[in-house]
Amino acid sequence: MERKKRVVAYCRVSTLEQKRRGYRIDIQIRDATLFAERQGLFIERFYKDEAESGVAENRKGLQRLLRDCQRGRVGTVILPSLDRLSRDLRLAENLFHEFEQLGIEVLIADMPNYNGKDRKDVLIRQIRGAIAEENRKEIIERLWKGRQERVRRGLPPGGNVPYGYRRNGKGLGLESAEAETVRIIFEFAGRGETSSQIAAALNQKGLERRNGKSWTQRQVAAILSRCAFYREGVLRYGEAEGKDESLALLGESGGEAH
Numbered sequence: 001m002e003r004k005k006r007v008v009a010y011c012r013v014s015t016l017e018q019k020r021r022g023y024r025i026d027i028q029i030r031d032a033t034l035f036a037e038r039q040g041l042f043i044e045r046f047y048k049d050e051a052e053s054g055v056a057e058n059r060k061g062l063q064r065l066l067r068d069c070q071r072g073r074v075g076t077v078i079l080p081s082l083d084r085l086s087r088d089l090r091l092a093e094n095l096f097h098e099f100e101q102l103g104i105e106v107l108i109a110d111m112p113n114y115n116g117k118d119r120k121d122v123l124i125r126q127i128r129g130a131i132a133e134e135n136r137k138e139i140i141e142r143l144w145k146g147r148q149e150r151v152r153r154g155l156p157p158g159g160n161v162p163y164g165y166r167r168n169g170k171g172l173g174l175e176s177a178e179a180e181t182v183r184i185i186f187e188f189a190g191r192g193e194t195s196s197q198i199a200a201a202l203n204q205k206g207l208e209r210r211n212g213k214s215w216t217q218r219q220v221a222a223i224l225s226r227c228a229f230y231r232e233g234v235l236r237y238g239e240a241e242g243k244d245e246s247l248a249l250l251g252e253s254g255g256e257a258h
Helices: 015-019 025-038 060-070 089-101 119-152 176-190 195-204 217-224 227-232
Strands: 006-013 045-050 074-079 105-108 165-168 171-174 234-237 240-243
Touching: 006 025, 006 060, 025 045, 025 074, 045 060, 060 074, 060 089, 089 105, 089 119, 119 234, 119 240, 176 195, 176 217, 176 227, 195 217, 227 234
Parallel strands: 006 045, 006 074, 074 105
Antiparallel strands: 165 171, 234 240
């Protein structure tokens, strides 16, 4: 007996979109579900990737979808919008080609009349894919320039909070326990200890990293590589450089432990 092929949907949201509360997963699920209902279809499974870039090829949800497609379990894939599949035109077209080779129909909620067998529709899809790729590049460029300007003004660029600090509004404040660990690391380094030796000493003391894991040579080396930041509050992002001495937690301005 031939196995019934399912109607499924794929949804994705990037880290940046999560922060901006943009096209969230729940909104995508709603849009795909409403579209399916209008088509007289029922979505049996949602494949989801959260905090995943649209240019990444090894997304877990996407890879699960492709495996099920290759195993003949999927007949139709619904996308809430074209750029959910990818914001990289090459990758998107490779995926559409694979779906076509597997005999899988792709429906796009924000292109309700799209027909993958119509050359004009395919051309429109490719143009929209190219626009999505260009929009992504513009967003990245604006973000890059914005972070550089923040650094020039003596403000942290954003992104991950450096070890030893916590968010304090738009700036940073010391996180006492982590700051003390940073001082210990530089104190050991001042004695000539290697990164591996320092990591072993921290683990022996029962000191853990922010994520609760043990210290490694690599993590200690990363702390030591930011010496100018910890000693003088020097901020860098790309070629931009700024300074906020109040962020220094070592030396005279930061009260280095001795």
